[in-house]
Amino acid sequence: MDLSSAKIKINRWLIIMFLGFNFGFSYEPPYIRYTYHEQLTTVCGYTDTQLGLMLSAYGTLALLFYVVGGVSADKFSCRKLIVISLTGTAAGCVIMAFYPPFWVALLVELLWVVTTIGLLWSPTAKVAGALGSKEEQGKIFPMLSSFEGVGALVTTFCCTFIFGMLGAESNHDSFRFVWIGYAAFGIILAIISHLVIPEKTLEKKEAQKQLESSEDKSEKRAEKRKENKGVLLKVLKNPMTYIAAFIVLGSYIIYSCLTYTQSYLCDIYGMDMTTASYFSIVRNQMMKIIAGPLSIVIMSIAILKNSPTRLCIATSVLSAIGLAVTLLMPIKPDFLLIVMGLAIILSFIALLAKAQNFACTDETGVDPKIFGTMTGVVSFLGYSSDTWIYTVIGRWQETLAPIDAYNRVWYLALGGCALMFISGIALVLRQKKMQSQQRSA
Numbered sequence: 001m002d003l004s005s006a007k008i009k010i011n012r013w014l015i016i017m018f019l020g021f022n023f024g025f026s027y028e029p030p031y032i033r034y035t036y037h038e039q040l041t042t043v044c045g046y047t048d049t050q051l052g053l054m055l056s057a058y059g060t061l062a063l064l065f066y067v068v069g070g071v072s073a074d075k076f077s078c079r080k081l082i083v084i085s086l087t088g089t090a091a092g093c094v095i096m097a098f099y100p101p102f103w104v105a106l107l108v109e110l111l112w113v114v115t116t117i118g119l120l121w122s123p124t125a126k127v128a129g130a131l132g133s134k135e136e137q138g139k140i141f142p143m144l145s146s147f148e149g150v151g152a153l154v155t156t157f158c159c160t161f162i163f164g165m166l167g168a169e170s171n172h173d174s175f176r177f178v179w180i181g182y183a184a185f186g187i188i189l190a191i192i193s194h195l196v197i198p199e200k201t202l203e204k205k206e207a208q209k210q211l212e213s214s215e216d217k218s219e220k221r222a223e224k225r226k227e228n229k230g231v232l233l234k235v236l237k238n239p240m241t242y243i244a245a246f247i248v249l250g251s252y253i254i255y256s257c258l259t260y261t262q263s264y265l266c267d268i269y270g271m272d273m274t275t276a277s278y279f280s281i282v283r284n285q286m287m288k289i290i291a292g293p294l295s296i297v298i299m300s301i302a303i304l305k306n307s308p309t310r311l312c313i314a315t316s317v318l319s320a321i322g323l324a325v326t327l328l329m330p331i332k333p334d335f336l337l338i339v340m341g342l343a344i345i346l347s348f349i350a351l352l353a354k355a356q357n358f359a360c361t362d363e364t365g366v367d368p369k370i371f372g373t374m375t376g377v378v379s380f381l382g383y384s385s386d387t388w389i390y391t392v393i394g395r396w397q398e399t400l401a402p403i404d405a406y407n408r409v410w411y412l413a414l415g416g417c418a419l420m421f422i423s424g425i426a427l428v429l430r431q432k433k434m435q436s437q438q439r440s441a
Helices: 012-026 033-042 048-075 078-096 102-130 134-165 174-196 204-212 214-227 231-237 239-258 261-269 273-298 308-328 333-364 368-382 389-399 402-440
Strands: none
Touching: 012 078, 012 102, 012 134, 012 174, 033 048, 033 174, 033 261, 033 273, 048 078, 048 102, 048 389, 078 102, 078 174, 102 134, 134 174, 134 273, 231 368, 239 308, 239 333, 239 368, 239 389, 239 402, 261 273, 261 333, 261 402, 273 333, 308 333, 308 402, 333 368, 333 402, 389 402
Protein backbone atom coordinates (compact mmCIF):
# COMPACT_ATOMS: atom_id res chain seq x y z
CA MET A 1 0.00 0.00 0.00
CA ASP A 2 1.45 3.36 -0.96
CA LEU A 3 0.52 5.31 2.15
CA SER A 4 2.43 8.34 0.86
CA SER A 5 -0.50 8.96 -1.48
CA ALA A 6 -2.68 9.88 1.51
CA LYS A 7 -3.07 13.56 2.36
CA ILE A 8 -1.43 12.86 5.74
CA LYS A 9 0.66 9.90 6.79
CA ILE A 10 -1.14 7.71 9.29
CA ASN A 11 -0.86 4.24 10.77
CA ARG A 12 -2.81 1.71 8.72
CA TRP A 13 -4.76 0.49 11.77
CA LEU A 14 -6.06 4.01 12.26
CA ILE A 15 -7.16 3.98 8.63
CA ILE A 16 -8.97 0.69 9.27
CA MET A 17 -10.55 2.24 12.37
CA PHE A 18 -11.98 5.15 10.37
CA LEU A 19 -13.13 2.82 7.59
CA GLY A 20 -15.02 0.86 10.24
CA PHE A 21 -16.47 4.07 11.69
CA ASN A 22 -17.71 4.96 8.19
CA PHE A 23 -19.54 1.64 7.94
CA GLY A 24 -20.95 2.03 11.44
CA PHE A 25 -22.39 5.46 10.68
CA SER A 26 -23.58 4.81 7.14
CA TYR A 27 -25.83 1.84 7.85
CA GLU A 28 -27.62 3.51 10.76
CA PRO A 29 -29.83 5.94 8.73
CA PRO A 30 -31.19 3.28 6.29
CA TYR A 31 -31.88 0.91 9.19
CA ILE A 32 -32.91 3.58 11.69
CA ARG A 33 -36.11 1.63 12.39
CA TYR A 34 -33.97 -0.77 14.44
CA THR A 35 -33.42 1.99 17.02
CA TYR A 36 -36.23 4.53 16.49
CA HIS A 37 -39.21 2.48 15.34
CA GLU A 38 -41.68 4.16 17.70
CA GLN A 39 -40.51 7.66 16.80
CA LEU A 40 -40.89 6.99 13.09
CA THR A 41 -44.51 5.91 13.58
CA THR A 42 -45.65 8.39 16.24
CA VAL A 43 -43.62 11.48 15.29
CA CYS A 44 -43.07 11.13 11.55
CA GLY A 45 -46.41 9.42 10.96
CA TYR A 46 -45.22 6.46 8.88
CA THR A 47 -47.16 3.22 9.23
CA ASP A 48 -45.57 -0.14 10.06
CA THR A 49 -46.30 -1.31 6.52
CA GLN A 50 -44.58 1.77 5.06
CA LEU A 51 -41.50 1.23 7.23
CA GLY A 52 -41.38 -2.38 6.09
CA LEU A 53 -41.73 -1.32 2.46
CA MET A 54 -38.83 1.12 2.83
CA LEU A 55 -36.49 -1.58 4.13
CA SER A 56 -37.68 -4.09 1.54
CA ALA A 57 -37.03 -1.56 -1.24
CA TYR A 58 -33.57 -0.93 0.21
CA GLY A 59 -32.74 -4.64 0.40
CA THR A 60 -34.06 -5.41 -3.08
CA LEU A 61 -32.16 -2.63 -4.84
CA ALA A 62 -29.04 -3.37 -2.77
CA LEU A 63 -28.72 -6.75 -4.51
CA LEU A 64 -28.09 -4.91 -7.78
CA PHE A 65 -25.78 -2.26 -6.36
CA TYR A 66 -23.39 -4.79 -4.81
CA VAL A 67 -22.36 -5.49 -8.41
CA VAL A 68 -22.37 -1.82 -9.46
CA GLY A 69 -20.26 -0.90 -6.44
CA GLY A 70 -17.64 -3.50 -7.27
CA VAL A 71 -17.23 -2.15 -10.80
CA SER A 72 -17.05 1.45 -9.51
CA ALA A 73 -14.34 0.56 -6.98
CA ASP A 74 -12.12 -0.73 -9.81
CA LYS A 75 -12.73 2.23 -12.13
CA PHE A 76 -12.65 5.27 -9.83
CA SER A 77 -10.76 6.62 -6.83
CA CYS A 78 -11.93 4.73 -3.74
CA ARG A 79 -11.25 7.76 -1.55
CA LYS A 80 -13.46 9.99 -3.69
CA LEU A 81 -16.24 7.38 -3.77
CA ILE A 82 -16.16 7.05 0.04
CA VAL A 83 -16.25 10.83 0.56
CA ILE A 84 -19.17 11.20 -1.89
CA SER A 85 -20.94 8.33 -0.14
CA LEU A 86 -20.68 9.87 3.33
CA THR A 87 -21.73 13.29 2.05
CA GLY A 88 -24.73 11.83 0.20
CA THR A 89 -25.86 9.86 3.26
CA ALA A 90 -25.61 13.03 5.36
CA ALA A 91 -27.70 14.93 2.79
CA GLY A 92 -30.41 12.28 3.07
CA CYS A 93 -30.42 12.74 6.85
CA VAL A 94 -30.95 16.51 6.43
CA ILE A 95 -33.99 15.83 4.22
CA MET A 96 -35.40 13.41 6.81
CA ALA A 97 -35.06 16.07 9.52
CA PHE A 98 -38.01 17.86 7.89
CA TYR A 99 -40.28 14.83 8.53
CA PRO A 100 -41.08 14.45 4.80
CA PRO A 101 -44.09 12.51 3.45
CA PHE A 102 -43.67 8.80 2.85
CA TRP A 103 -42.89 9.01 -0.88
CA VAL A 104 -40.00 11.40 -0.17
CA ALA A 105 -38.73 9.16 2.65
CA LEU A 106 -38.84 6.21 0.23
CA LEU A 107 -36.75 8.16 -2.31
CA VAL A 108 -34.24 8.99 0.43
CA GLU A 109 -34.06 5.27 1.31
CA LEU A 110 -33.26 4.54 -2.35
CA LEU A 111 -30.62 7.30 -2.28
CA TRP A 112 -29.02 5.50 0.65
CA VAL A 113 -28.81 2.31 -1.43
CA VAL A 114 -26.57 4.22 -3.84
CA THR A 115 -24.48 5.89 -1.13
CA THR A 116 -24.00 2.88 1.17
CA ILE A 117 -23.96 -0.11 -1.21
CA GLY A 118 -22.97 1.48 -4.52
CA LEU A 119 -20.35 3.94 -3.25
CA LEU A 120 -19.12 2.64 0.12
CA TRP A 121 -19.21 -1.16 0.41
CA SER A 122 -16.74 -2.29 -2.26
CA PRO A 123 -14.40 0.75 -2.11
CA THR A 124 -14.00 0.25 1.64
CA ALA A 125 -13.33 -3.47 1.23
CA LYS A 126 -10.80 -2.71 -1.51
CA VAL A 127 -8.91 -0.12 0.57
CA ALA A 128 -8.92 -2.36 3.65
CA GLY A 129 -7.73 -5.37 1.65
CA ALA A 130 -4.86 -3.37 0.16
CA LEU A 131 -3.61 -2.37 3.63
CA GLY A 132 -2.13 -5.80 4.30
CA SER A 133 -0.95 -9.07 2.82
CA LYS A 134 -3.17 -12.09 2.28
CA GLU A 135 -1.97 -13.53 5.58
CA GLU A 136 -3.10 -10.36 7.38
CA GLN A 137 -6.64 -10.33 5.99
CA GLY A 138 -7.78 -12.54 8.87
CA LYS A 139 -6.92 -9.70 11.25
CA ILE A 140 -7.92 -6.72 9.11
CA PHE A 141 -11.53 -7.64 8.33
CA PRO A 142 -12.54 -8.74 11.86
CA MET A 143 -11.08 -5.47 13.16
CA LEU A 144 -12.99 -3.58 10.46
CA SER A 145 -16.18 -5.29 11.67
CA SER A 146 -15.46 -4.44 15.31
CA PHE A 147 -14.79 -0.79 14.49
CA GLU A 148 -18.05 -0.78 12.53
CA GLY A 149 -19.82 -1.70 15.78
CA VAL A 150 -17.96 1.02 17.66
CA GLY A 151 -18.87 3.61 15.02
CA ALA A 152 -22.54 2.62 15.13
CA LEU A 153 -22.52 2.65 18.93
CA VAL A 154 -20.95 6.11 19.24
CA THR A 155 -23.13 7.64 16.53
CA THR A 156 -26.42 6.25 17.83
CA PHE A 157 -25.60 6.84 21.50
CA CYS A 158 -24.75 10.51 20.88
CA CYS A 159 -27.91 11.08 18.82
CA THR A 160 -30.07 9.30 21.40
CA PHE A 161 -28.49 11.35 24.20
CA ILE A 162 -29.37 14.57 22.32
CA PHE A 163 -32.88 13.20 21.73
CA GLY A 164 -33.33 12.59 25.47
CA MET A 165 -31.85 15.95 26.47
CA LEU A 166 -34.30 17.81 24.20
CA GLY A 167 -37.35 16.15 25.71
CA ALA A 168 -37.60 12.90 23.74
CA GLU A 169 -41.25 11.97 23.07
CA SER A 170 -42.55 15.07 24.88
CA ASN A 171 -40.91 17.35 22.30
CA HIS A 172 -42.11 16.86 18.72
CA ASP A 173 -38.99 18.52 17.33
CA SER A 174 -36.45 16.51 19.32
CA PHE A 175 -36.34 13.74 16.70
CA ARG A 176 -35.24 16.30 14.08
CA PHE A 177 -31.97 16.66 15.97
CA VAL A 178 -31.37 12.93 15.76
CA TRP A 179 -31.30 13.31 11.97
CA ILE A 180 -29.18 16.45 12.21
CA GLY A 181 -26.78 14.59 14.52
CA TYR A 182 -26.43 11.79 11.96
CA ALA A 183 -25.81 14.36 9.22
CA ALA A 184 -23.09 16.04 11.32
CA PHE A 185 -21.34 12.70 11.84
CA GLY A 186 -21.47 12.05 8.10
CA ILE A 187 -19.82 15.37 7.22
CA ILE A 188 -17.13 14.96 9.89
CA LEU A 189 -16.30 11.44 8.70
CA ALA A 190 -16.23 12.63 5.06
CA ILE A 191 -13.60 15.25 5.97
CA ILE A 192 -11.53 12.74 7.95
CA SER A 193 -11.77 10.20 5.13
CA HIS A 194 -10.56 12.77 2.61
CA LEU A 195 -7.52 13.39 4.83
CA VAL A 196 -6.51 9.86 5.83
CA ILE A 197 -7.63 7.40 3.16
CA PRO A 198 -4.95 6.75 0.49
CA GLU A 199 -5.76 7.84 -3.04
CA LYS A 200 -4.13 4.79 -4.63
CA THR A 201 -4.81 1.23 -3.58
CA LEU A 202 -1.75 -0.39 -5.15
CA GLU A 203 1.97 0.21 -4.70
CA LYS A 204 3.60 2.05 -7.58
CA LYS A 205 5.92 -0.85 -8.34
CA GLU A 206 3.03 -3.28 -8.43
CA ALA A 207 1.06 -0.92 -10.67
CA GLN A 208 4.06 -0.69 -13.01
CA LYS A 209 4.35 -4.47 -13.15
CA GLN A 210 0.67 -4.68 -13.99
CA LEU A 211 1.14 -2.17 -16.79
CA GLU A 212 4.11 -4.05 -18.22
CA SER A 213 2.28 -7.37 -18.17
CA SER A 214 -1.02 -5.99 -19.54
CA GLU A 215 -0.56 -7.69 -22.92
CA ASP A 216 0.09 -11.07 -21.31
CA LYS A 217 -2.91 -10.57 -19.06
CA SER A 218 -5.23 -9.78 -21.96
CA GLU A 219 -4.32 -13.11 -23.58
CA LYS A 220 -4.87 -14.92 -20.29
CA ARG A 221 -8.23 -13.19 -19.85
CA ALA A 222 -9.37 -14.46 -23.25
CA GLU A 223 -8.44 -18.01 -22.26
CA LYS A 224 -10.06 -17.60 -18.87
CA ARG A 225 -13.33 -16.43 -20.42
CA LYS A 226 -13.55 -19.73 -22.30
CA GLU A 227 -12.83 -21.71 -19.12
CA ASN A 228 -15.35 -19.72 -17.04
CA LYS A 229 -18.24 -19.83 -19.49
CA GLY A 230 -20.06 -22.49 -17.53
CA VAL A 231 -19.01 -21.42 -14.02
CA LEU A 232 -22.37 -19.91 -13.06
CA LEU A 233 -24.17 -22.99 -14.35
CA LYS A 234 -21.85 -25.22 -12.30
CA VAL A 235 -22.57 -23.19 -9.19
CA LEU A 236 -26.34 -23.24 -9.75
CA LYS A 237 -26.26 -27.03 -10.27
CA ASN A 238 -24.19 -27.63 -7.14
CA PRO A 239 -26.46 -28.55 -4.18
CA MET A 240 -23.81 -27.19 -1.80
CA THR A 241 -24.60 -23.70 -3.09
CA TYR A 242 -28.12 -23.92 -1.72
CA ILE A 243 -27.09 -25.56 1.55
CA ALA A 244 -24.63 -22.71 2.20
CA ALA A 245 -27.21 -20.13 1.08
CA PHE A 246 -29.91 -21.55 3.38
CA ILE A 247 -27.55 -21.34 6.36
CA VAL A 248 -27.10 -17.63 5.62
CA LEU A 249 -30.81 -17.16 4.91
CA GLY A 250 -31.87 -18.86 8.15
CA SER A 251 -29.38 -16.79 10.13
CA TYR A 252 -30.50 -13.56 8.48
CA ILE A 253 -34.22 -14.28 9.04
CA ILE A 254 -33.54 -14.74 12.77
CA TYR A 255 -31.51 -11.51 12.87
CA SER A 256 -34.19 -9.55 10.97
CA CYS A 257 -37.01 -10.79 13.21
CA LEU A 258 -35.09 -9.83 16.34
CA THR A 259 -34.93 -6.22 15.17
CA TYR A 260 -38.60 -6.03 16.19
CA THR A 261 -37.83 -6.64 19.88
CA GLN A 262 -37.75 -2.89 20.51
CA SER A 263 -41.28 -2.28 19.25
CA TYR A 264 -42.37 -5.55 20.93
CA LEU A 265 -41.23 -4.29 24.33
CA CYS A 266 -42.95 -0.93 23.75
CA ASP A 267 -46.25 -2.34 22.47
CA ILE A 268 -46.54 -5.37 24.77
CA TYR A 269 -44.60 -4.47 27.92
CA GLY A 270 -45.01 -0.68 27.93
CA MET A 271 -41.34 0.34 27.63
CA ASP A 272 -40.93 4.09 26.94
CA MET A 273 -39.33 5.31 23.71
CA THR A 274 -36.13 6.73 25.24
CA THR A 275 -35.39 3.51 27.10
CA ALA A 276 -36.23 1.61 23.90
CA SER A 277 -33.61 3.54 21.96
CA TYR A 278 -30.87 2.89 24.53
CA PHE A 279 -31.95 -0.76 24.71
CA SER A 280 -31.53 -1.05 20.93
CA ILE A 281 -28.01 0.36 21.18
CA VAL A 282 -27.06 -2.33 23.69
CA ARG A 283 -28.93 -5.09 21.85
CA ASN A 284 -27.49 -4.34 18.42
CA GLN A 285 -24.39 -2.14 18.42
CA MET A 286 -22.75 -3.31 21.65
CA MET A 287 -23.44 -6.98 20.91
CA LYS A 288 -22.04 -6.49 17.40
CA ILE A 289 -18.74 -5.22 18.82
CA ILE A 290 -18.14 -8.31 20.95
CA ALA A 291 -19.88 -11.04 18.90
CA GLY A 292 -17.35 -11.13 16.03
CA PRO A 293 -14.17 -11.65 18.12
CA LEU A 294 -15.98 -13.96 20.56
CA SER A 295 -17.27 -16.16 17.74
CA ILE A 296 -13.63 -17.04 16.96
CA VAL A 297 -12.96 -17.88 20.63
CA ILE A 298 -16.15 -19.93 21.02
CA MET A 299 -15.35 -22.01 17.92
CA SER A 300 -12.22 -23.29 19.72
CA ILE A 301 -14.49 -25.36 22.02
CA ALA A 302 -13.75 -29.04 21.34
CA ILE A 303 -17.30 -29.99 20.29
CA LEU A 304 -17.35 -27.20 17.65
CA LYS A 305 -13.96 -28.24 16.20
CA ASN A 306 -13.24 -24.71 14.89
CA SER A 307 -16.10 -25.19 12.43
CA PRO A 308 -18.32 -22.21 11.49
CA THR A 309 -21.02 -24.68 10.43
CA ARG A 310 -21.09 -26.36 13.85
CA LEU A 311 -21.27 -22.93 15.49
CA CYS A 312 -24.27 -22.01 13.33
CA ILE A 313 -26.00 -25.29 14.25
CA ALA A 314 -25.42 -24.60 17.94
CA THR A 315 -26.74 -21.04 17.67
CA SER A 316 -29.85 -22.23 15.83
CA VAL A 317 -30.68 -24.53 18.76
CA LEU A 318 -29.97 -21.84 21.38
CA SER A 319 -32.00 -19.28 19.42
CA ALA A 320 -34.95 -21.67 19.19
CA ILE A 321 -34.87 -22.22 22.95
CA GLY A 322 -34.73 -18.45 23.59
CA LEU A 323 -37.61 -17.77 21.20
CA ALA A 324 -39.72 -20.49 22.83
CA VAL A 325 -39.11 -18.89 26.22
CA THR A 326 -40.11 -15.50 24.77
CA LEU A 327 -43.40 -16.94 23.49
CA LEU A 328 -44.14 -18.45 26.92
CA MET A 329 -43.23 -15.36 28.92
CA PRO A 330 -46.17 -13.81 30.87
CA ILE A 331 -47.32 -10.47 29.42
CA LYS A 332 -46.94 -8.33 32.54
CA PRO A 333 -44.95 -5.08 33.00
CA ASP A 334 -43.16 -6.74 35.95
CA PHE A 335 -41.39 -9.04 33.47
CA LEU A 336 -40.02 -6.19 31.33
CA LEU A 337 -36.42 -6.41 32.60
CA ILE A 338 -36.38 -10.20 32.19
CA VAL A 339 -37.61 -9.97 28.59
CA MET A 340 -35.08 -7.20 27.87
CA GLY A 341 -32.27 -9.43 29.12
CA LEU A 342 -33.57 -12.36 27.09
CA ALA A 343 -33.75 -10.18 23.95
CA ILE A 344 -30.13 -9.07 24.41
CA ILE A 345 -28.98 -12.68 24.83
CA LEU A 346 -30.93 -13.71 21.71
CA SER A 347 -29.36 -10.88 19.70
CA PHE A 348 -25.88 -11.88 20.87
CA ILE A 349 -26.50 -15.49 19.78
CA ALA A 350 -27.85 -14.33 16.40
CA LEU A 351 -24.82 -12.09 15.86
CA LEU A 352 -22.47 -14.99 16.67
CA ALA A 353 -24.05 -16.88 13.77
CA LYS A 354 -24.09 -13.81 11.54
CA ALA A 355 -20.35 -13.31 12.12
CA GLN A 356 -19.56 -16.81 10.81
CA ASN A 357 -22.42 -17.81 8.49
CA PHE A 358 -20.57 -16.89 5.27
CA ALA A 359 -17.53 -18.85 6.46
CA CYS A 360 -19.68 -21.97 6.10
CA THR A 361 -19.36 -21.60 2.31
CA ASP A 362 -15.66 -22.42 2.63
CA GLU A 363 -16.59 -25.75 4.26
CA THR A 364 -18.63 -26.97 1.30
CA GLY A 365 -15.55 -28.38 -0.43
CA VAL A 366 -16.24 -26.26 -3.49
CA ASP A 367 -13.63 -25.98 -6.23
CA PRO A 368 -11.56 -22.81 -5.51
CA LYS A 369 -11.97 -21.83 -9.19
CA ILE A 370 -15.70 -21.26 -8.70
CA PHE A 371 -15.63 -20.15 -5.05
CA GLY A 372 -16.07 -16.46 -5.88
CA THR A 373 -19.13 -17.12 -8.01
CA MET A 374 -20.60 -19.38 -5.33
CA THR A 375 -20.11 -16.67 -2.72
CA GLY A 376 -21.99 -14.23 -4.96
CA VAL A 377 -24.92 -16.62 -5.41
CA VAL A 378 -24.95 -17.43 -1.69
CA SER A 379 -25.05 -13.71 -0.91
CA PHE A 380 -27.90 -13.13 -3.33
CA LEU A 381 -30.01 -15.98 -1.92
CA GLY A 382 -28.95 -15.49 1.69
CA TYR A 383 -30.03 -11.85 1.81
CA SER A 384 -33.10 -12.35 -0.38
CA SER A 385 -35.42 -12.16 2.64
CA ASP A 386 -34.83 -8.38 2.61
CA THR A 387 -37.16 -8.23 -0.40
CA TRP A 388 -40.22 -9.35 1.60
CA ILE A 389 -39.71 -9.86 5.32
CA TYR A 390 -40.10 -6.26 6.51
CA THR A 391 -43.17 -5.64 4.36
CA VAL A 392 -44.83 -8.85 5.57
CA ILE A 393 -44.12 -8.13 9.24
CA GLY A 394 -45.23 -4.52 8.85
CA ARG A 395 -48.49 -5.77 7.41
CA TRP A 396 -48.96 -8.10 10.37
CA GLN A 397 -48.46 -5.18 12.73
CA GLU A 398 -51.06 -3.17 10.85
CA THR A 399 -53.79 -5.80 10.57
CA LEU A 400 -53.45 -8.08 13.61
CA ALA A 401 -53.72 -7.64 17.35
CA PRO A 402 -50.24 -6.74 18.72
CA ILE A 403 -49.64 -10.03 20.53
CA ASP A 404 -50.75 -12.06 17.50
CA ALA A 405 -48.51 -10.03 15.17
CA TYR A 406 -45.41 -10.49 17.34
CA ASN A 407 -46.12 -14.17 17.89
CA ARG A 408 -46.02 -14.57 14.11
CA VAL A 409 -42.67 -12.76 14.08
CA TRP A 410 -41.24 -15.21 16.63
CA TYR A 411 -42.70 -18.18 14.73
CA LEU A 412 -41.01 -16.86 11.57
CA ALA A 413 -37.73 -16.60 13.50
CA LEU A 414 -38.21 -20.22 14.64
CA GLY A 415 -38.57 -21.10 10.96
CA GLY A 416 -35.19 -19.45 10.38
CA CYS A 417 -33.74 -21.57 13.20
CA ALA A 418 -35.08 -24.74 11.58
CA LEU A 419 -33.70 -23.73 8.16
CA MET A 420 -30.23 -23.01 9.57
CA PHE A 421 -30.22 -26.20 11.67
CA ILE A 422 -31.28 -28.53 8.84
CA SER A 423 -28.88 -26.91 6.34
CA GLY A 424 -26.03 -27.01 8.86
CA ILE A 425 -26.61 -30.71 9.57
CA ALA A 426 -26.69 -31.39 5.82
CA LEU A 427 -23.34 -29.63 5.41
CA VAL A 428 -21.75 -31.51 8.34
CA LEU A 429 -22.93 -34.83 6.86
CA ARG A 430 -21.46 -33.76 3.51
CA GLN A 431 -18.14 -33.02 5.22
CA LYS A 432 -18.07 -36.46 6.88
CA LYS A 433 -18.83 -38.13 3.55
CA MET A 434 -15.98 -36.24 1.87
CA GLN A 435 -13.58 -37.21 4.69
CA SER A 436 -14.52 -40.90 4.45
CA GLN A 437 -14.01 -40.79 0.67
CA GLN A 438 -10.56 -39.25 1.15
CA ARG A 439 -9.60 -41.96 3.66
CA SER A 440 -10.76 -44.76 1.37
CA ALA A 441 -8.87 -43.20 -1.54
